[in-house]
Structure formats: structure tokens, C-alpha cells
Amino acid sequence: MARDIKMTTSTLTATSGILDSHAMKFLAGCRGPCITIVVPSHHPGAQEGSRKALVHGLVRTAGEQMARGKLAGRASELLAPLEEIAQESGAEAGGAGFAIFRSPEYTARYYLPDKPGKTPAEKMVIADHFYLTPFVSDAFAPHEFFVLGLSIKHLRLFRYLNGKCQELPLPAAVPASLDAAGGFDKPDHQLENRSASGPSTGAMHGVHVGTLSDREAFPEYLHHFFEIVDRGLKATVDGKPLLLMGVHEEVAAYRRAAKHPHILTPDCLGNTEFLTASNIAVSAADACGKHYQLLAERVLAEYLEMPDRGRTLADVPAVLRAAGEGRVHRLCVRTGAEIAGPGGEDQINAAVVETLRNGGEVFMLPQDKMTAAQPLAAILRY
Numbered sequence: 001m002a003r004d005i006k007m008t009t010s011t012l013t014a015t016s017g018i019l020d021s022h023a024m025k026f027l028a029g030c031r032g033p034c035i036t037i038v039v040p041s042h043h044p045g046a047q048e049g050s051r052k053a054l055v056h057g058l059v060r061t062a063g064e065q066m067a068r069g070k071l072a073g074r075a076s077e078l079l080a081p082l083e084e085i086a087q088e089s090g091a092e093a094g095g096a097g098f099a100i101f102r103s104p105e106y107t108a109r110y111y112l113p114d115k116p117g118k119t120p121a122e123k124m125v126i127a128d129h130f131y132l133t134p135f136v137s138d139a140f141a142p143h144e145f146f147v148l149g150l151s152i153k154h155l156r157l158f159r160y161l162n163g164k165c166q167e168l169p170l171p172a173a174v175p176a177s178l179d180a181a182g183g184f185d186k187p188d189h190q191l192e193n194r195s196a197s198g199p200s201t202g203a204m205h206g207v208h209v210g211t212l213s214d215r216e217a218f219p220e221y222l223h224h225f226f227e228i229v230d231r232g233l234k235a236t237v238d239g240k241p242l243l244l245m246g247v248h249e250e251v252a253a254y255r256r257a258a259k260h261p262h263i264l265t266p267d268c269l270g271n272t273e274f275l276t277a278s279n280i281a282v283s284a285a286d287a288c289g290k291h292y293q294l295l296a297e298r299v300l301a302e303y304l305e306m307p308d309r310g311r312t313l314a315d316v317p318a319v320l321r322a323a324g325e326g327r328v329h330r331l332c333v334r335t336g337a338e339i340a341g342p343g344g345e346d347q348i349n350a351a352v353v354e355t356l357r358n359g360g361e362v363f364m365l366p367q368d369k370m371t372a373a374q375p376l377a378a379i380l381r382y
Helices: 021-028 051-067 072-087 133-140 179-183 212-237 248-257 277-305 316-324 347-357
Strands: 003-007 012-016 034-039 098-103 106-111 123-127 144-149 156-161 164-168 242-246 328-334 361-365 376-380
Touching: 021 106, 021 133, 021 347, 034 051, 034 072, 051 072, 051 123, 072 098, 072 106, 133 277, 133 347, 133 361, 144 212, 144 277, 156 277, 164 277, 179 212, 212 248, 242 248, 242 277, 277 328, 277 361, 277 376, 316 328, 316 347, 316 376, 328 347, 347 361, 347 376
Parallel strands: 012 106, 144 242, 328 361
Antiparallel strands: 003 012, 034 098, 034 123, 098 106, 144 156, 156 164, 328 376
């Protein structure tokens, strides 16, 4: 992740390429007062006007709000770095949205994923915690993994990083096609349920599924081919997640043959032979979101099915207290939920930040998966 860090007189300033899980955990650990400013994506010539003017307006609003409260004496100190960011050319130019975070010890601007239909709304929040809840799903979805385009005629391998894909050459130990696989591995065992005179898995050169015998043997040829591929990818993938793309039959066959421990839950179905790296990146980004949502739904199901109800909590103030004590292991949150506490701070966001601060996991759920009356569901460590 690209990161530019410099020291100022009293503040560590870091600008990161993307607001990922590492940044979120760091921000969760920052102590207040915390100022968060969210700036939507912008394209030059758009009717909404200058983002520089928008940032100035939000900073001015923050100053007015602070002047009316207990932070009046610190307003100038806290807001000065935000005025500097507003002056930067990057705030004027078009591009992805970003969020600015300011605490007494830290100032940062992180860029947000630019996804159709998911542009964040402009917002300014002053509280004891940074405003992190809207960014949880994107930050904790996979950001780096490999994509394997499956085809018996032409395997393709891509590296996905922060929304972009780069095609890689296949490792030397990986055959590019089913026809090429026979030269990679010649085991001395025979195909299961075949006579000794039947075809061996080590004789896969020039496989053509024409005769009845060939068609009967094809699933076994394919299984062995994918075993070779999975084994040959091990050093390159190096334990990172793997996303499978291809037609249903081949994806299913690879899952049966593979021993890789981190194959992402969703599959991208369809022939990848003629897709560009940009096409692959769009499908892979969509799969990231689906993978995260599936995990979130499994955690909610775990919460609902837990026999020890003493290790579950749903009352918002109680969840917030438990999160601050480091007792929340996993927290499910209804997307869009906000509940103002006694001091005006959003208790939902505070519970999210305290959970992350103390090493817990947070999962955002669509509104149709959790009721408005019960926007939190916590699984406790003890």
C-alpha cells in the first residue's frame, strides 16, 4: 500500500492509498477529540461544484460547532491541518472520495473506493471516536488476492490489489492447458476404477474427448490437471486468498481437487479467455463484497444459534460497555443504524470503534437482515 509519511511539529501525518483494515484498526486506536470529514467522489465539470470549497465549508462548520462547546480553546490547533488539506490541489481535482481524520496526535487523508452507487455522502463528525462505521465493509473485504481464470485450453493468473488486476505469467510448474498437463506429472498409479490397460493420468498429452472411453475418463483427467495446477501455484500464491473464475463445471472440479486453504467463497462464473484485466478487476471487486457479506451472514447465524446466551448481547448501551471492556469478539451491525447517546455521539459507531480498538471483528449486515429495533448483535469473548 502506497504511503507517504512525514513529521510535523506535533502531528504524524500519513496519506494512504486506501482505507484498508490496517488503517481502520490504527484509527480505532486514536484517542479523541476526533474530527472526521467525508468528501464524496467528484468529476470535473460536475454540478455539485468545487471539492475545495466543500472541504472549506465542512471545516468552517466544525469550527462553529467547536466554538459552542468544550473544545473552543482547541479549535485553532485541531483545524489548522484540515485547512492545509483543503488548500491542496488534490482536494480540487476530480476523482475518488476521501475521508480526513484529525485527532490531537494524528492527521490523515484516506481515499475511498469509487464504486457506482456507493458514493459516500458528505459528512462532518466531531466525537470521542473517529466515524468509521460506513467504511467497515470495504475496508475488511479482501484487498489482495490472486484470481485464477480456469479453462482447459488456456489458464490465466492475475494478481488483484486494491481494485486493480495485473495478469501474471504462469509459474513454470503450472501447465497452461489440459493438453500440456501430461508432461508435468507422470504418476505410476492408474485411474481409479480403470483396468491396467486403461489410460493413465500421466498420459494426458493431446487429450481429445471424442470416444465414449475418452468422455468417461475426462473427469479424471480434469481432476488430475487441476491437482497439478493447484500444487504448482502454491509457491506463487503463498497462502494468499484465491478467487476462481470460469464455467461452473470447471470451477466445481477445481474446488474438489484443490488443497489451497483460502479459496474465496463466491465464484465468478463465465469464460475468462477473452476478458481484459480491467474486466477481471470489476468481477473480482464484486466477489470481494459478496465474500464479506457471506462471512457476515455466517457470524449473524452463529449469534442466533449460540446455546450459551450469556455470551450474546443486543442492547446497544450494554454492547458499547462490553466493547470498551474488550469483551466483544464479533459484532454484527445493521447498515445505516445510528443512535445518539447522552453526549450526542452515535453509540453504534462508538461500539464499532471500541470493538476494533480491542481486537474484535465487525460485520456490517444489510438492513433486511437485522431489525431497526436490534441494530447490534454481539458475540462476547466471556
